[in-house]
Amino acid sequence: MTARDTVLIATFAALTAALGLLPPLPVPLIAVPVTLQTLGLMLAGCLLGPRRAALAMLLLLSLIALGLPLLAGGRGGLGVFIGPSAGFLIAWPLGALMIGLIARKAQQTTLMLFIANVCGGIVVVYAFGIPGIAVVSDLPITTAAFASAAFLPGDLVKAGLASVIAVSVRRAYPVAL
Amino acid sequence: MNIALDHVTVRFQDRPVLTNVSVTLTENRIGVIGDNGSGKSTFARLLNGLLIPDTGAVLVNGVSTKTDGKEVRRQVGFLFQNPDNQIVMPTVAEDLALGLKPQRLESEDRDQKVAKMLERFGLSHLADRSAHLLSGGEKQLVALAGVMIAEPDIVVCDEPTTLLDQRNAAIVMSVIGSLPCPVITVTHHVEQLAGFDRVLVLADGKVVFDGNPKTALSFYKDSLA
Amino acid sequence: MIAGLYVPGESPLHRLDVGVKLLVLMALGIGLILTKSVLLLILVVAVTGLLFAFAAELGLMRLWQTTRPLLIWFVFIAVAQILVANAETAGLIVLRLAVLVWAAALVTYTTRLSDMMECLIRIIGWLSPLGVPPHRVAFMIALTIRLIPALSDVVQDVRDAQRARGIENSIIASVVPVLTRVFQQADAMSEALEARGYERWDDQRNNAP
Numbered sequence: 212m213t214a215r216d217t218v219l220i221a222t223f224a225a226l227t228a229a230l231g232l233l234p235p236l237p238v239p240l241i242a243v244p245v246t247l248q249t250l251g252l253m254l255a256g257c258l259l260g261p262r263r264a265a266l267a268m269l270l271l272l273s274l275i276a277l278g279l280p281l282l283a284g285g286r287g288g289l290g291v292f293i294g295p296s297a298g299f300l301i302a303w304p305l306g307a308l309m310i311g312l313i314a315r316k317a318q319q320t321t322l323m324l325f326i327a328n329v330c331g332g333i334v335v336v337y338a339f340g341i342p343g344i345a346v347v348s349d350l351p352i353t354t355a356a357f358a359s360a361a362f363l364p365g366d367l368v369k370a371g372l373a374s375v376i377a378v379s380v381r382r383a384y385p386v387a388l
Numbered sequence: 389m390n391i392a393l394d395h396v397t398v399r400f401q402d403r404p405v406l407t408n409v410s411v412t413l414t415e416n417r418i419g420v421i422g423d424n425g426s427g428k429s430t431f432a433r434l435l436n437g438l439l440i441p442d443t444g445a446v447l448v449n450g451v452s453t454k455t456d457g458k459e460v461r462r463q464v465g466f467l468f469q470n471p472d473n474q475i476v477m478p479t480v481a482e483d484l485a486l487g488l489k490p491q492r493l494e495s496e497d498r499d500q501k502v503a504k505m506l507e508r509f510g511l512s513h514l515a516d517r518s519a520h521l522l523s524g525g526e527k528q529l530v531a532l533a534g535v536m537i538a539e540p541d542i543v544v545c546d547e548p549t550t551l552l553d554q555r556n557a558a559i560v561m562s563v564i565g566s567l568p569c570p571v572i573t574v575t576h577h578v579e580q581l582a583g584f585d586r587v588l589v590l591a592d593g594k595v596v597f598d599g600n601p602k603t604a605l606s607f608y609k610d611s612l613a
Numbered sequence: 614m615i616a617g618l619y620v621p622g623e624s625p626l627h628r629l630d631v632g633v634k635l636l637v638l639m640a641l642g643i644g645l646i647l648t649k650s651v652l653l654l655i656l657v658v659a660v661t662g663l664l665f666a667f668a669a670e671l672g673l674m675r676l677w678q679t680t681r682p683l684l685i686w687f688v689f690i691a692v693a694q695i696l697v698a699n700a701e702t703a704g705l706i707v708l709r710l711a712v713l714v715w716a717a718a719l720v721t722y723t724t725r726l727s728d729m730m731e732c733l734i735r736i737i738g739w740l741s742p743l744g745v746p747p748h749r750v751a752f753m754i755a756l757t758i759r760l761i762p763a764l765s766d767v768v769q770d771v772r773d774a775q776r777a778r779g780i781e782n783s784i785i786a787s788v789v790p791v792l793t794r795v796f797q798q799a800d801a802m803s804e805a806l807e808a809r810g811y812e813r814w815d816d817q818r819n820n821a822p
Contacts, residue, residue, distance in 0.1 A: 214804075217806070218803040220753060222760055222799045224757045225757050230768060270757055273733065273750075273754065277754070278721045278724065288717065289718070295690075295710075372784060376788050379785070380796075436808060458812050461812075466808035474808075475759070486809065489748075490816060520763060534809065
């Protein structure tokens with residue numbers, strides 16, 4: 212791993228943590244607050260490539276597990292890996308990996324990156340998050356899915372935002388994926 | 389110290405940044421001065437192999453930066469313009485300790501060396517302070533202490549005071565002036581030239597003057613006129 | 614620098630070895646999944662709560678703060694469980710979740726970041742045959758801790774600038790230059806890291822000066 216890989220991984224772990232410090236965005240029509248933290252996940256995937264993005268998320272999760280309050284709302288510690296959102300968190304590295312893999316293969320258009328963000332940042336994350344809720348709360352998976360649907364509009368908005376941002380950043384500052 | 393640049397040319401995307409530069413540096417205090425874009429930052433980065441010339445060679449005490457950059461970087465310490473990018477650990481003491489990492493010391497030896505270096509730079513009171521919360525001048529001194537703890541044979545400073553106010557710039561320059569090893573300082577502050585043994589003036593990627601500070605100063609001022 | 618969740622103290626729980634604490638937490642997790650007795654769970658809840666608030670001297674306030682973000686989940690789980698199963702199952706699951714979260718938080722609150730880190734590095738040490746060098750992981754953790762306040766400032770600046778201009782929907786316009794700057798800084802930092810001997814970290818001792 213080069214010095215540059217090391218710094219970029221740490222930078223995006225820190226950036227994603229910093230995004231969690233912002234107050235949640237109020238999204239019209241739905242009551243669920245939307246934190247900007249998964250925006251960090253998506254940007255990492257789009258801009259760093261699969262390996263570095265996944266490691267950045269893994270690094271962030273390690274810091275949270277060690278006891279730093281880096282999740283949105285100032286949460287952290289081992290408890291967050293036991294609660295209902297544990298599945299979502301654990302999926303972050305895999306989601307970032309998936310976005311990175313698609314972003315590397317596909318053309319760097321807003322649409323392709325949006326698809327990548329939806330696949331990695333939503334499909335993969337929910338694929339772990341929903342069973343996570345089901346296991347923790349011992350409920351049928353459909354009920355868990357129903358509960359998670361409230362977050363979907365916000366996540367779609369973030370996937371769009373991340374794609375537009377990533378395309379512009381890649382144009383302004385080309386980085387090897 | 390013997391740093392030899394032999395017919396060095398560096399290009400960025402076909403634009404020449406340095407053209408056919410040949411100099412041998414042996415003096416204890418060397419200044420490199422020039423305007424923005426004159427190639428002086430490039431010149432500095434050649435000296436520790438952060439940059440490899442497109443043509444020509446750079447030899448540091450006989451070691452080529454191209455074939456053995458690692459060894460060159462062990463010998464040549466580098467102080468950057470912006471200490472925020474150079475300080476990589478959360479606290480001051482931890483950051484200094486990082487410079488000792490290649491030596492794999494026992495933790496007591498390491499802590500002792502860190503404490504000694506902090507004392508030498510008058511930074512002992514900042515040992516456990518968050519690097520993020522230091523003033524600009526303090527940060528640059530911490531960065532320099534982090535360079536010196538690795539015991540380099542030569543130190544290259546790339547515009548070390550550009551981001552500092554006058555008072556802090558003077559403090560940092562006086563600390564740099566007192567270093568026990570040869571120092572090559574890249575700057576665009578002409579008033580800093582006085583203490584140097586030799587001054588190179590760069591313009592458009594070429595060495596346009598090479599001599600003592602007094603003549604360099606008048607040469608540089610004439611070129612501005 | 615960002616503060617960890619560790620709450621300084623001298624209690625027996627603070628002094629307990631972090632490895633022991635983590636093993637007990639794991640054992641508790643497995644044990645709770647196997648138990649079906651609400652009565653036993655109530656007992657465990659009481660004991661964990663007492664340990665948390667009094668033995669570890671963390672106080673009832675902090676116990677409440679730990680529980681609060683989960684309340685909405687507890688309500689959701691309870692309602693859903695009563696609908697699909699019965700009140701007893703609902704109680705069982707909510708109590709189980711509460712205990713586990715309290716116990717995990719208890720470990721986090723009573724263990725220094727540096728001790729946690731040492732433990733993590735030891736665990737990664739077991740993985741070093743797989744090519745994960747523990748000292749590099751330790752460095753990356755430290756580097757991230759170093760970078761968080763700097764990047765928080767950057768993020769905060771963007772927000773303030775947006776507020777000043779009174780346009781909330783210009784996220785894209787302000788984030789793009791910020792990210793470009795972040796990349797430039799990362800490049801400058803990796804250059805500095807190389808100048809500071811990054812490539813010599815893995816050298817053998819006898820190659821060092």
